[in-house]
Amino acid sequence: MIVGLLLAAGGFGAGVFGSLLGLGGGILIVPLLTVGFGVPFREAVGVSLVCVIVTSSAAAGVYLERHAANLRLGMLLEVFTATGALLGGLVAFLLPERVLAGLFAALLAYTAFSMLRRGGSQPVPSSPPAADGPGAARDVGAPHEPSSPSLADEIAGPGYRPRRLGAGAGGSLGAGVLSALLGVGGGIVKVPLMHLVMDVPLKVATATSNLMIGVTAAASAIVYLLRGGIDPYIAGPTAVGVFAGALVGSRLATRIHVRLLRLLFVGVLALTAVQMAMRAIG
């Protein structure tokens, strides 16, 4: 009984922190379950994928309502993230858990470094932006300007036209593999990819990445579920906790000194990376 409540409480904490710091739940859930509760790494990844889908679906609906996400761009890149997630979901069952833990340690270290480097700048929000973002492409069925538009024209939004679609596709494939192997949403790859490589505005990239996370994680979660890699007794309370925590976190975001919180969190991430690395080394 106590363990179920602790899982929900841990998920709640991960949801609050994830929402405040602009991180998906996955980067927090996997260490919480493996280091905190002694859950095997692969089972923790399966549970984390469920949590990632729940938070993504909740936020993506709001992003669409606010016209912040580019549905066409998301659907193009989803072909590659979902393919990567399918491949990653299959590979995850072949790799030793120590290798996965080592990869996760590297991801944690990279995330901590990125947060530290970002310093006082705005975090990439996992919750919907406060203001409406005019980032979506034109409405479904609305006419194109050119008579036979290229794919880039078709997925363009107001004031921007995505570039380097090949690089975007390749990077999305990698993000899908990463998501499936480590149980994360992959926003840490997709947002910079869309923003820096494809020239998509940051707010649109963030919203579109969030929209894609659900489908990406679902592709690998199906493999985990059907191969018996998701424990419903652990996934249930943890996912409910993460959902509630993300709701609370999005409301606290304007009242909390996020910069200080982020610096503290960098330390937590670094410590967790060391623990994961030790687990990988054995």
Added chain:
Amino acid sequence: MSNVDARIARILAVGTRVAVTLLATGSILMIVEGTSPLDQGWPPLDVGSLPADLVALQPAAFLWLGLIATIATPLLRVVASTWSFGRAGERRMAALGATVLVVIALAVVAGLGAG
């Protein structure tokens, strides 16, 4: 906001609520029953026995159904988007959506084949 965005947003919102409600119900039943998640293995997913297990208020049945609803929610979004683009005559976007659904179908085959 276009009707399509509104429709998809509604699918995501309702799907998430249904999934979280099922997961919360299963979790409460599990806690009331005194089941400790870490002390035991978990019952396998048996879709055929889900209705009877739901009636019997088995925690695992609510949790499994919640997990299925969770995974199905973003997939329903792809189905709705693909259908909307197809109806609007945007064949390239509809084809992209259909490709994603093929990848998902392959994931089901891969999961079942290896399971």
